[in-house]
Amino acid sequence: MRDTIKKIIQDNRPDIDDIENTAFIDDGMLDSFDIVTLVSEFDKAFNISIDGADITPENFNTLDNMVNLVKKNGAK
Amino acid sequence: MRLSFQGKKISGILTVVPKNEINFEDEIDNYNFTKKQCMKLKLVMGYDKKRIAPYGVCSSDLCEYGMNYLFDNNLLKREEIDALIMVTQSPDYFMPATSNILHGKLGLKEDIICFDISQGCCGFLIGLIQAFMLLDQPEIKKVALLNADVISPKVSKRDRNSAPLLGDGASITIVEKSDNNEKIYADIKFDGKNAMCLNIPAGGFRMPSTPETAMEKEDEAGNFRALDHLVMKGDDVFNFVLNKVPNQIEELLKSLNLTKNDIDYFICHQPNKFMLQKLADKLGVSYDKLPNNIVENFGNASGVTIPTNICYNLKNTDKKLKLLLSGFGVGLTWASMVLDLEPLKFIDIIEF
Structure with a gap:
């Protein structure tokens, strides 16, 4: 799961070098359009629908947060 | 607030859209996106085609066109309209009300009630609620509910939050009394x-439009927008x-x-x-x-x-x-x- 998420981030933002250690929101790397695109691709990759209430900047700040987010929304 | 109504119905709906169709892909150079991002957002957000009114066309023009279409095709009679509600955020003028202008352009009777409501995305439901309340009056048997917005002149072409999505249009909904007592x-x-x-x-009384409010500035997300813009x-x-x-x-x-x-x-x-x-x-x-x-x-x-x-x-x-x-x-x-x-x-x- 973690690798899939990493690959999706890499594919969308090839300019981000250190995905494991970047604070995407705090460092201003991701904006709301990136988040929308990531949600759409996570939904597709894991066959889930991330709850709209969970689409908050903090849930996209780190790779760990994104892993927790997709787990919380039912990804196996 | 919970509301209920009885003995009312929608009897017809006509939407009027400008002929002028704009394609998202023709405008992507306006936005601070890569081509790849644009194509993904097209799929995810539904950015594709939008209808934009020609310069100088206002909300009342689309409504007038639609109402005349209904009159000309015997789908509605002028004298039947007892109330006209115009719901818009893009009135022709601050004063008079756009509903008054339409009343004149359409040659409607004097024995009528016309007014504007300033509402947007929820404007169809607000207009319906108002129409149903008017129909409680014995004298009012048929209401023309007009929803119209020509908001594109107030949207920066370089604002990726709004410009790819917002279009212009109008609708005419006829609401009338019904024998059916469904609530x-x-x-x-x-x-x-x-x-x-x-x-x-800017543009209202709180902050009138000036040459300064018309100047576009870049925000932190890379959108260019003026204070005159949405x-x-x-x-x-x-x-x-x-x-x-x-x-x-x-x-x-x-x-x-x-x-x-x-x-x-x-x-x-x-x-x-x-x-x-x-x-x-x-x-x-x-x-x-x-x-x-x-x-x-x-x-x-x-x-x-x-x-x-x-x-x-x-x-x-x-x-x-x-x-x-x-x-x-x-x-x-x-x-x-x-x-x-x-x-x-x-x-x-x-x-x-």
Whole structure:
């Protein structure tokens, strides 16, 4: 799961070098359009629908947060 | 606030869209996106085609055109109209009201009530509620509800939050008394503390337009916008919709002892494709019961999207449908309504 998420981030933002250690929101790397695109691709990759209430900047700040987010929304 | 009505019905809907169609891909150089991002957002957000009125065309022009179409095709008679409600955020003038202008242009009778309502995304439901209340008067038998917005002149072409989505359009909905005593139920809520989530800062009396307010400046996300332009705090609006609207719909249905299976279609305002898919998922409603194809075909013309949704998706239905209508946005305002839609005298989309 973690690798899939990493690959999706890499594919969308090839300019981000250190995905494991970047604070995407705090460092201003991701904006709301990136988040929308990531949600759409996570939904597709894991066959889930991330709850709209969970689409908050903090849930996209780190790779760990994104892993927790997709787990919380039912990804196996 | 819970509201209910009886003995009223929608008898016809006509949407008027400008002929001028703009394609998202022709405008992507305006936005601070890579080509790859653009193509992904096209799929996810529904950025595709939108209808934009020619320079100088105002909301009343689209309405006048549509009303004359109805008169000319014997679908409506001038003298039948006892009330005219104009719902718009883009009036022709500060004064007089656009409804008065239309009254004159259309040659309507003096014995009538006409007024404007300033509402946007929830404007169809607000207008319907007002029409139903007017129909409680014995003298008022037929109401012309006009929803129209030509907001494109107030949207920066370099604002990727708004420009790819917003379109222009108008709709005419005829609401009248009915022998059918089926009740119509609605719930409406307001949150004025967040009124500025969607706003046009300059151009009113608070901040009149000046050469300075017309100057475009770059925001932190790379959008270029002037104070004369519409500002949408997209994240706040998204969170508002996903937090408030599903609960309102669930509670309204529960209070009426209805399940989602009892509803034939969920006809919602369409701000963008992503938001509506999330709304459908949250409600547990299949995508075919919650049509989501207006933004990509016409753009989001605020209060016009719900009637356009009905005309575009339900035109070929010849049986009575139980609909849940839901509008949400500027204000912040959100409303949902359960009503039966009988086969209409007219249901169509025409080009201006």
